[in-house]
Amino acid sequence: MAATQASKEQKYDRQLRLWGDHGQETLENAHVCLVNATATGTEILKNLVLPGIGAFTIVDGHTVSGEDVGNNFFLSNNSIGKNRAQAATELLQEMNSDVSGNFVEESPDKLLDNDPEFFHRFTIVIGVHLPESTCMRLGSVLWSASVPFLVCKTYGLIGYMRLVVQEHTVIESHPDNALEDLRLDQPFSEFKNHIQSYDLDSMDKKDHSHTPWIIIVAKYLEKWLSEHNCQAPKNYKEKEAFRQIIREGVRKNENGVPEDEENFEEAVKNVNTALNPTKVPTALEDLFNSEQCNNITSQTPAFWVMLRAVKEFVHNEGSGSLPVRGTIPDMIADSQKFISLQNIYREKAMQDTAAVSKHVERLLQSVGKPPESISEKDIKLLCKNASFLRVVRCRSLAEEYSVDSVNKDEITSCMDSPDSEMVFYLMLRAVDRFYQQHSRYPGVYNYQVEEDISKLKLCVNSLLQEYSLNVNIKDDYIHEFCRYGAAEPHTVAAFLGGSAAQEAIKIISHQFVPFSNTFIYNAMSQTSATLHL
Amino acid sequence: MADVEEPEKKRRRTADPTDKMAVDGGHRNSGCDWDGRWNHVRKFLERPGPFTHPDFEPSTESLQFLLETCKILVIGAGGLGCELLKNLALSGFRLIHVVDMDTIDVSNLNRQFLFRPKDVGRPKAEVAADFINTRIPGCKVVPHFKKIQDFDDSFYRQFHIIVCGLDSIIARRWMNGMLISLLSYEDGVLDPSSIIPLIDGGTEGFKGNARVILPGMTACIDCTLELYPPQINFPMCTIASMPRLPEHCIEYARILQWPKENPFGDISLDGDNPDHIQWVFDRSQERAAEFSITGVTYRLTQGVVKRIIPAVASTNAVIAASCAMEVFKIATSAYIPLNNYLVFNDVDGLYTYTFEAERKENCSACSQVPQDLQFPPSAKLQEVLEYLTENASLQMKSPAITTTLEGKNKTLYLQSVKSIEERTRPNLCKTLKELGLSDGQELAVADVTTPQTVLFKLNFTT
Numbered sequence: 001m002a003a004t005q006a007s008k009e010q011k012y013d014r015q016l017r018l019w020g021d022h023g024q025e026t027l028e029n030a031h032v033c034l035v036n037a038t039a040t041g042t043e044i045l046k047n048l049v050l051p052g053i054g055a056f057t058i059v060d061g062h063t064v065s066g067e068d069v070g071n072n073f074f075l076s077n078n079s080i081g082k083n084r085a086q087a088a089t090e091l092l093q094e095m096n097s098d099v100s101g102n103f104v105e106e107s108p109d110k111l112l113d114n115d116p117e118f119f120h121r122f123t124i125v126i127g128v129h130l131p132e133s134t135c136m137r138l139g140s141v142l143w144s145a146s147v148p149f150l151v152c153k154t155y156g157l158i159g160y161m162r163l164v165v166q167e168h169t170v171i172e173s174h175p176d177n178a179l180e181d182l183r184l185d186q187p188f189s190e191f192k193n194h195i196q197s198y199d200l201d202s203m204d205k206k207d208h209s210h211t212p213w214i215i216i217v218a219k220y221l222e223k224w225l226s227e228h229n230c231q232a233p234k235n236y237k238e239k240e241a242f243r244q245i246i247r248e249g250v251r252k253n254e255n256g257v258p259e260d261e262e263n264f265e266e267a268v269k270n271v272n273t274a275l276n277p278t279k280v281p282t283a284l285e286d287l288f289n290s291e292q293c294n295n296i297t298s299q300t301p302a303f304w305v306m307l308r309a310v311k312e313f314v315h316n317e318g319s320g321s322l323p324v325r326g327t328i329p330d331m332i333a334d335s336q337k338f339i340s341l342q343n344i345y346r347e348k349a350m351q352d353t354a355a356v357s358k359h360v361e362r363l364l365q366s367v368g369k370p371p372e373s374i375s376e377k378d379i380k381l382l383c384k385n386a387s388f389l390r391v392v393r394c395r396s397l398a399e400e401y402s403v404d405s406v407n408k409d410e411i412t413s414c415m416d417s418p419d420s421e422m423v424f425y426l427m428l429r430a431v432d433r434f435y436q437q438h439s440r441y442p443g444v445y446n447y448q449v450e451e452d453i454s455k456l457k458l459c460v461n462s463l464l465q466e467y468s469l470n471v472n473i474k475d476d477y478i479h480e481f482c483r484y485g486a487a488e489p490h491t492v493a494a495f496l497g498g499s500a501a502q503e504a505i506k507i508i509s510h511q512f513v514p515f516s517n518t519f520i521y522n523a524m525s526q527t528s529a530t531l532h533l
Numbered sequence: 534m535a536d537v538e539e540p541e542k543k544r545r546r547t548a549d550p551t552d553k554m555a556v557d558g559g560h561r562n563s564g565c566d567w568d569g570r571w572n573h574v575r576k577f578l579e580r581p582g583p584f585t586h587p588d589f590e591p592s593t594e595s596l597q598f599l600l601e602t603c604k605i606l607v608i609g610a611g612g613l614g615c616e617l618l619k620n621l622a623l624s625g626f627r628l629i630h631v632v633d634m635d636t637i638d639v640s641n642l643n644r645q646f647l648f649r650p651k652d653v654g655r656p657k658a659e660v661a662a663d664f665i666n667t668r669i670p671g672c673k674v675v676p677h678f679k680k681i682q683d684f685d686d687s688f689y690r691q692f693h694i695i696v697c698g699l700d701s702i703i704a705r706r707w708m709n710g711m712l713i714s715l716l717s718y719e720d721g722v723l724d725p726s727s728i729i730p731l732i733d734g735g736t737e738g739f740k741g742n743a744r745v746i747l748p749g750m751t752a753c754i755d756c757t758l759e760l761y762p763p764q765i766n767f768p769m770c771t772i773a774s775m776p777r778l779p780e781h782c783i784e785y786a787r788i789l790q791w792p793k794e795n796p797f798g799d800i801s802l803d804g805d806n807p808d809h810i811q812w813v814f815d816r817s818q819e820r821a822a823e824f825s826i827t828g829v830t831y832r833l834t835q836g837v838v839k840r841i842i843p844a845v846a847s848t849n850a851v852i853a854a855s856c857a858m859e860v861f862k863i864a865t866s867a868y869i870p871l872n873n874y875l876v877f878n879d880v881d882g883l884y885t886y887t888f889e890a891e892r893k894e895n896c897s898a899c900s901q902v903p904q905d906l907q908f909p910p911s912a913k914l915q916e917v918l919e920y921l922t923e924n925a926s927l928q929m930k931s932p933a934i935t936t937t938l939e940g941k942n943k944t945l946y947l948q949s950v951k952s953i954e955e956r957t958r959p960n961l962c963k964t965l966k967e968l969g970l971s972d973g974q975e976l977a978v979a980d981v982t983t984p985q986t987v988l989f990k991l992n993f994t995t
Contacts, residue, residue: 010639017836017843018738039573039623043850050643050846066569073619077567077670095646156576157868176880210775330778335824338777449580476583487576490623491858494616498850502739502879505847512739515882523858524584526743526871528885 008052008098015051023509024052028098030123030508031055035108035138036062037088039488040154041128042074043497045092048504055100056092057122060085061107071490109134116141124148124507126500129488132432139164139397148507151397152500155431156484158424159496159521162533163394163503163514167292169303170390171382172511178388181325184218184274185232188324194344195219200249208251209259210334212341213267217274220246220267232275239275243268263332278321280314281387288314290391298367302374306382307389309359313352323352323383353383394517400533406467407533414531415471421520421529423473426463427481433459441486452482492523565671571596574625577867586866595865599625600671603864606692607631608681608708610657612844613698613734615647616853618661621696622669624861629665630692632677632684633658638805644846681708682984686715689729694860696732698853700842702754702761703930703981705733706898709746709754710983713899716749723749730863730870734856738843741852744874744890745859748899751873752890755898759925760890764840779821779828783837786816804839813838851877897927897987904989906976910966914945918961921978929980936976938969945976965991 009016016024030053034041037060045056062068062084069075072088079087085103093101104111104118108130111118119125125142127135127149135151142149142164149164183191195218200208224242225232233242246267250258280288287293288311292304313323326349328342357379361371382389399405414422434442434456442452457478464471499519506514518531578595605626607617610633621629635657637648647664648657658676665674677684681704689695689711699705709731717727731746733754746753771777772784791802796812803809814834821829835841855875862870876886895902908917914934921932933947945960945968947953960968970976972993977986 007639011642013640013643013832013835014841014844015643017832017841018845046646047846047850050646052643066567067572069567070570071573071623073623073668076668080567174880176878333777334775335777335826338775339825342777446580479583483576483580483582485576485580487573489573489577491620491854491861494620494857495851495854498847498852498854499879499883501850502845502847503883512879513881519883521885524868525887526855526858526875526885527887528883530882 012052019505019509019511023511026509027052027505028054031057031121032504032508033057033059033119033122033125034128035059035125035130036128037072037074037084038068038129038154039072039490039493040152040496040500041126042072042088042092043494044126044128044152044500044504045088046074046095047497047501049092049096049099049101051505052096052098053508055102057102057104058085058089058092059104059106059108059111060088061105061110071488071493073490108138112137112141117145119147120145122147124150124504126150126152126504128152129154131435133436136397136401143396143398150500150504150507152496153428154488154493154496155428156481156487157489157492157523158428158484159492159499159519159523160425160428161496161500161503161515161519162397162400163392163507163517164397165392165394165507165514166396168392168507168510168514169301170392170506170510170513171303171385173385173388173390173513174511175388179273179276180327180329181278181322181387182214182274182328183278183321183324184214184221185277186321187218188348190344190348191218194341195222205251205259207334207337209261209263210332210337211263212328212331212333212337213263213270214274214328214331214341215337216246216249216264216267217271220249221275233271239271242275243271246271266331280320280322284322284387284389287389287391296363296367298369300367302378303382305363305374306356306360306379309356309363309379310383310386312359312363313356317355318352322386323356324348325384325387326350327384349383353380356383390513392514392516395533403467408467408469410532411467411469412471414529415469418472418474421522421527422531423477424520424522425518425531425533426460426469426471426473427477430456430460430463430478431481431486433463443482443485445485449482449485453479456482489523492521495521495523571625574599578865584868586862586869589866589868596625599864600627602628603694604628604630604692605860605864606689606695607698608695608704609633609698609700610645610647610661610676611635611641611698611700612644612846612849613736613853613856614657615645615661616849617696617698617734617857618647618665618674620853620857621860622665622672622674624857626860626864627672629672629674630677631658631662631674632679632681633661634678634680644844644849646846681711686711690715692729694730694732694863696734696856696860698734698856700735705735705754706982707984709748710898710985712746712748713753714985732856732859732863734852736844736848736852739845739848739878739880741848741877742875743852743855743859743871743877745863745871746873752892753896753899755926756893756896757874757890758928763925763928776820776824776826779817779826779830779833780837782817782820782824782826782829783813783834785820786813787838790816802838804835810835810838848877848879851879893926898983903975904987905992906989907992907994908965909994910970910972911964913962913964914968915961917965917976918946921980929978929982931980933979934976935979935986936970936974965993 012024032048032053034045034056037058064075064079064082064084064087066080069077069080074088074091083105085105089101089103119141125147127138139149146166151162153160195215198215200219233239246264250261250264252258287307293308293311296305296308314320326346328345360374360379364371364373411422414420442456443449460473460478503514506512515530518533521528575596579591579593581591603626605621607614607629610631636654637652637657639653641648647661652660656678658678662674662676666672697708712729712731715727717724728747728749734743767781767784772781776782787802814831817829817834859871862868872889874888874890878884894900897904921927921929931948934945936943936945944953944957946957970991974991976989976991978989979986
C-alpha cells in the first residue's frame with residue numbers, strides 16, 4: 001500500500017504541484033460519465049484518465065465505423081462493427097491502471113427513457129455530439145439532480161463547450177496576480193506595537209539596510225500622518241513627496257553619498273500598492289448580500305455557512321475588513337527581522353480565523369448541527385482565500401433555448417461585429433435545426449454541399465425569426481458549415497479535449513475557476529471567446 | 534503577413550531511401566487504409582470553401598501528398614511531442630521523424646501517454662515511434678535518440694516543416710539558428726524555397742503558447758527574446774547568511790553544503806537520485822530550524838533542486854493541437870496560417886490571445902545586420918563578456934570570443950574547455966586596447982544558443 005502511494009506521488013508529481021494532494025483526492029473519488037466516444041469524447045477522457053480520475057463510464061449506442069477509427073486514437077480498425085463504448089473503454093483504460101473504466105452499450109435516449117436516474121451517480125456528465133433533443137432531455141435530468149453537465153462539440157474547425165451548473169463554489173481560485181494583504185492603511189495593534197521596537201535613526205548601518213520595507217513604509221507613514229492631519233498620501237503629487245521622504249532616509253557615507261540600501265529601494269517601489277486602501281472586494285460584497293449567505297438553514301452547504309461567518313466577522317471583530325491573510329512577500333531583510341514580522345501577520349491571521357470559527361460554531365448551532373460539521377482546516381483555507389472566493393452560476397439549457405429568456409442582448413451586441421465567434425454559436429444552433437428537420441447534417445456527402453446551402457439558410461432564418469434576432473449572418477458562414485459536412489478533424493477535437501478536461505477537473509476539485517457559460521474555439525483564426533448565454 | 538508561396542506544394546521531396554519501414558507487414562500507403570478512414574480530413578482538401586488560403590486548390594492529390602511525400606520533423610517526444618505525433622498521424626501525415634535525447638521517467642506518465650510504467654528508462658523517441666506506428670497503421674515515425682545538436686544542416690534540410698515541443702529556451706534558439714542558417718539569398722533576395730517553417734509550442738502549468746515562424750520572413754525566437762525573461766536565482770548573500778524562505782535553505786544545502794561535504798563522494802548532485810534529494814532535504818530542514826523558517830518539504834526540495842515546472846495533460850493537449858493545426862494548414866494551404874503567436878491560459882475560465890510578434894530590426898539571429906559592440910578601449914574583456922550574457926536581447930550562456938589578429942585566428946576567451954579557459958582567463962582583466970583590438974574589429978562569438986557564430990563589430994566609444 002505504501003509502495004503504491006509512493007509511486008502515485010511520483011507519477012502525479014507534476015500535477016500535485018498545481019492542485020495539491022487534497023485536489024488529487026477529489027479526482028480519485030470522481031466518477032465521470034462520457035456520452036458518445038467520438039474523437040472529441042475520447043480526447044477529453046484521455047486528459048482525465050491520465051491525471052487519475054477514479055472511474056469513468058462511457059455511454060454510447062453507436063457501432064464503430066471506418067470513419068470513426070480514422071480520427072480517433074482510442075479506436076482501432078479491428079473494432080469496426082463493435083460497440084463504440086466498449087471499444088474505446090479498452091484503449092482508454094489501458095493508459096492508467098489506477099482508473100476504473102466502464103461502458104454502457106446504449107444510446108443516451110434509451111437510458112433517459114428507461115432509467116434517467118442512472119445519471120445521478122456521476123460527479124460530472126460530459127455530453128459530446130448530442131442532437132439538440134437528447135441534449136435538452138439530458139440537461140433537464142441533470143439540472144434537477146444538481147449534477148454538473150458539460151456539453152461539447154467539434155464541428156469542422158469550430159469547437160464548442162457549454163457548462164451547465166446551478167452553483168459552483170470555489171475557495172481556492174489561485175489568482176495569477178493577487179495583491180498582498182498588508183493593512184498598512186489600517187495597521188492592527190500588534191503590528192503597531194511591533195514597529196515601535198524599530199528606531200530607524202538610531203540603528204546601526206547593517207540593521208538599517210536589512211530592515212524590511214514594510215516596516216520602513218509603516219514608520220514613514222506614521223510620521224506623515226502626524227504631520228498631515230491623519231490624511232494618507234492620496235494623489236500622485238503626495239505619493240511622490242512620500243517616496244522622496246523615504247529616499248532621503250537612505251544613510252549617507254562620510255562623503256555625503258547615499259549608501260546602497262536595496263531595502264529602501266524596495267520601499268519606494270512598493271509605496272503605490274502599499275497605500276492601497278484595504279477593502280472587501282465588490283465581488284465578495286455581492287456574495288455577502290446573496291440569498292444563500294443570509295438565509296442559513298440546516299441544508300446550507302459549508303461554503304455559505306463559512307461565508308456568512310466571515311461576513312459576521314467583517315461587521316464585528318474585523319471592523320469592516322476581512323480576516324488578515326497572514327502572508328507577506330519576500331523582501332530584503334535579515335532572517336530575524338523578516339521572520340518576526342512574518343509571525344506578526346501569521347498570528348493575527350490565526351486570531352482572526354479563530355474569531356471566524358466562533359461565528360461558524362454559532363451558526364451551526366443555530367440550525368441544530370454539530371460544530372464538527374465544518375473542520376478547522378476548511379475554515380482556515382477559506383479565511384486565507386477570503387479575497388479570492390468565487391461562485392459560478394450557469395443558466396440551464398432550457399433557459400438558454402427558451403424564446404422568453406434567450407439572451408438577445410448578448411447575441412445582438414456580439415453580432416455588431418459580424419465575424420465575432422457568436423456567429424459560430426448561431427450556425428451550430430442552425431445546424432442542429434437542420435438535423436432535426438432532415439435527420440442528417442448538411443453537406444456530409446460531396447453532392448449535398450451545394451444543395452444544402454439553401455436548406456441550411458432556411459434553418460438560419462427560421463432560427464433568427466423564432467428568437468426575433470435582428471442580426472445578419474454572412475452567406476460565407478452558411479457555405480462553410482455545409483462544407484464542413486459534420487467533419488470532426490482530430491486537431492480540433494484534441495484542442496477541445498484539453499480545454500474540456502481541465503474544466504471538468506475544475507468542477508471536480510473546486511479549484512481554479514471554470515468558464516461561464518459558453519466557449520467557442522475557431523481553429524481557422526486560432527481565436528476563442530467566452531459567451532454568456 | 535505577406536502571402537507566402539507555398540514551396541512545399543511545388544517541390545517534391547524524394548523519400549529518404551534509408552528510412553525504415555516502421556510497420557511490420559509491409560503495408561505500403563494506401564494498402565492499409567480502410568473505407569472512410571480519411572473522411573474527416575478529405576473535406577478540407579477536396580472541397581472549395583470561402584475561407585481557404587488564396588493558394589488553395591481542392592484536389593484528391595493533397596491527401597496523397599500528406600500520406601506519401603510530406604516530411605515532418607517533431608523535436609521532443611515529451612508532453613508536447615507525444616500529442617504532436619498523435620495529432621499529425623491522425624491528420625494524414627506518415628513520414629515523421631522525432632528527435633529526443635531523454636529517457637522515460639515515472640513523472641512523465643501523467644501526461645506523456647505513449648509511455649507505460651514498463652517503459653521507464655527507455656528512450657522516449659523510440660517508445661513513442663513504436664506506439665504510434667502500431668496504433669496508427671501506415672504511419673512511419675522514425676525515432677532519433679539524439680540531441681538536436683548531433684545533426685547538421687543536411688539532416689534538417691530534408692523536412693517540409695519542423696515542429697518543436699521543447700522544454701528549453703537554449704534548444705529553441707539553437708533550432709531557430711539552424712533554420713536561419715539554411716536560408717539562401719540571391720542578390721540580397723531571400724529564396725522562398727529555402728525557408729522551412731518552424732512551429733514552436735511551449736507550456737508551463739496552465740499556460741501555453743504556440744507560434745508560427747517563417748525564418749527570414751517573420752519574427753524568430755530571438756526577435757522576441759524579451760518574452761522569455763531570464764531565470765532569477767536567489768542572491769548569494771541571502772542564501773549564505775540571511776535566509777528567509779524555505780527555498781533559501783534548500784539552495785544553501787545544494788550550492789554550499791553539498792560541494793563542501795561531498796556526502797556521496799566527489800560527484801555532482803543528481804536531482805534524479807532520491808538519496809541525494811533526501812540528503813539535501815535533511816540539511817535544509819536543519820538550516821530552516823536554525824532560523825525558525827517553516828515550509829521545507831521533500832516536494833519543495835525536489836522542486837527547487839530540479840527546477841521542476843508543474844505540468845498537466847490538458848495544457849499540452851491544447852498547445853500541441855494548435856501547433857498541429859498550423860502544420861496542417863501550411864502543408865496543405867487549407868487555410869491562412871496563424872500570424873503568428875497564440876497565448877493560452879486556463880487558470881480562470883479559458884483565455885486566448887493572438888497577435889503578430891514583430892521582427893526585430895537588429896535581431897542577432899535573423900536580421901543579418903552586424904551586431905554592434907560599443908565599448909571604450911579602456912574597457913576590460915570581462916565587461917564585454919558580461920554584456921553578452923546579461924543583455925536581454927542576447928542572453929548568451931557561455932560565449933566563446935575569437936578574433937583575427939595579425940592575420941591569425943586568436944581565441945580571446947573560451948569557457949567550455951578547461952585548458953583553454955585557464956589559458957585565456959587572464960585576458961578577462963585586460964583592456965580591449967591591451968588585447969590589440971582596434972576600432973571596427975570583428976569579433977566572432979560562439980555559444981550554445983546558436984549553431985552559427987555571431988559576428989560583432991567593435992565600436993570604440995570615447
